[in-house]
Amino acid sequence: MEPYVLGIDCGNTGIKVALFDLGGHEVAALGDKVPSDFSEPGFVQCNMVALWQQCGRLIHQLLTQLKVKPDQVIAVGCSGHGNGLYLLDNDRQPLLAIKSLDCRANELTQSLKLQPNYNAIHEMNRQGIWPAQSATLLIWLKQYDSSLYKNIGQILFCKDYLNFCLTGEVATEYGDLSASGLYDFSVDEVSDILLSELDLLDIKQAVPKVYESQQVMGRVSNEVAVLTGLSEGTPVVSGCFDIVACAIGSGVWQSQSASVIAGSWSVNQVVTQSLPSRDVFMACHFPEQRYLAIESSATSASNLEWFICEFFKQEKCLAEKENNDLFQYLNRLVADTEVTKDLPLFHPYLYGGCDNQPVQGNFFGLAGWHKKSDLLYAVYEGIVFGHLEHVSQLRMTGQHIESVILSGGAARSQVWSQMFADILNVNIQTSDCTQAGARGAAMAAATGAGYFTTLQIAVNNMAKLNPPLIPNSDKREVFQTRYQRYLAVSAALKSLS
DSSP states (O other): OOOEEEEEEEOSSEEEEEEEOTTOOEEEEEEEEOOOBOOSTTOOBOOHHHHHHHHHHHHHHHHHHHTOOGGGEEEEEEEEOOSSEEEEETTSOEEEEEOTTOOTTHHHHHHHHTSTTHHHHHHHHSSOOOTTOHHHHHHHHHHHOHHHHHTEEEEEOHHHHHHHHHHSOOOEEHHHHHTSSOOBTTTTBOOHHHHHHTTOGGGGGGSOOEEOTTSEEEEOOHHHHHHHSOOTTOEEEOOEEHHHHHHHHTTOOSSSEEEEEESSSEEEEEEESSOOOTTSSEEEEETTTEEEEEEEESOSHHHHHHHHHHHOHHHHHHHHHTTOOHHHHHHHHHHTSOOOTTSOEEEOOTTOOOTTSOSSOEEESOOTTOOHHHHHHHHHHHHHHHHHHHHHHHHHTTOOOOEEEEEEGGGGOHHHHHHHHHHHTSEEEEBSSSOHHHHHHHHHHHHHTTSSSSHHHHHHHHOOBOOOBOOOGGGHHHHHHHHHHHHHHHHHHHHHO
């Protein structure tokens, strides 16, 4: 019987489970939307019990459809969105899950940045403070929901919570932890000094044991085996921060290629041998004692999801009823749109931006002759412009980007991927599988199970890429003109924020 590894990838808006052979081929994958709870303006939360039920159901459905025997799955690896918070109480029961699209702490963030110790915090955690950051959310809970804060027993990240459900063990790993704002890069740990500066020293005991991504943190419990169809005792590795999983799952290991992820967040990152400049948005640990220099904000495909839900409801319902692919229909509309300087612009800040971006989205330049398809095109293009803002910042900090490996929802669209090539003006490659994040987690699982001696060997054996897309020079001038106008409008909006 052929052995497989199971990869689980849970983002802010969706969860996917995928089975891979040891050559990295995606045997099959299933996914589902992860509902968000918008209980108050700015709040983006998740039902933790429902999330685990979704995950268990998808695993069972996948293994049943493929008629895979339990002992054919040799290991499990999870990846999940970073930051936000997935909290257990003092009895290790689900307490609260906040997604990294949350912006309840916008005002608090601005006040914290004015404190005299802000530069010291930034120097230690290499990202300062921002609204959906784990550290900031903990500060917010301490100030505005102290009773809940006092009941925090374990601070987990998204994939850590799923690992807990699979095994009953609590753990995290260096990628997620180092990206949380709680990690002190000067001493490579969660330090008392940093926590004191954040006024969070009293929560230190809630940070669980830290592992490398490929290390086994626990094993599938009997209860979970019955629920999912996995074999009891199957090893579960600590897994990956999802942007690390997407990078390695799509074949980014050395620094020659940048990893661009167009998912709920706009993630743009480069592997570095040394700790990145403070001028980049964030740094995090990457396998083999390296780092990722990360430029990121919640300005990517989550904006398209909102637009579809609000403006393509009828088409969405019809596609679901007739079992058609709505995304293919949308891609055709975008492909058929003639790109001119007179098309409207879209700024993808529906869930806030980073320091250099406005905090709210908009359409600009609308006229009475514009059609819904023109707005759709503007959303596609505006999301890529948002990525270009971040890639430009990486280049300004000395990162040389020769090519890009694209993953996330946009990578499944030839039209959108070509737009990335044209606008970023680099060759774009995409993974040959639909779930690069799940494959990255599966690589860690295969390594933890002993089938590869190092994670690098797993990447070399399991990552596969499609042929590159070359920038279209004919569109360069119109895109440059539109991007400069996009930046000018963005600067004007920033002055009004």
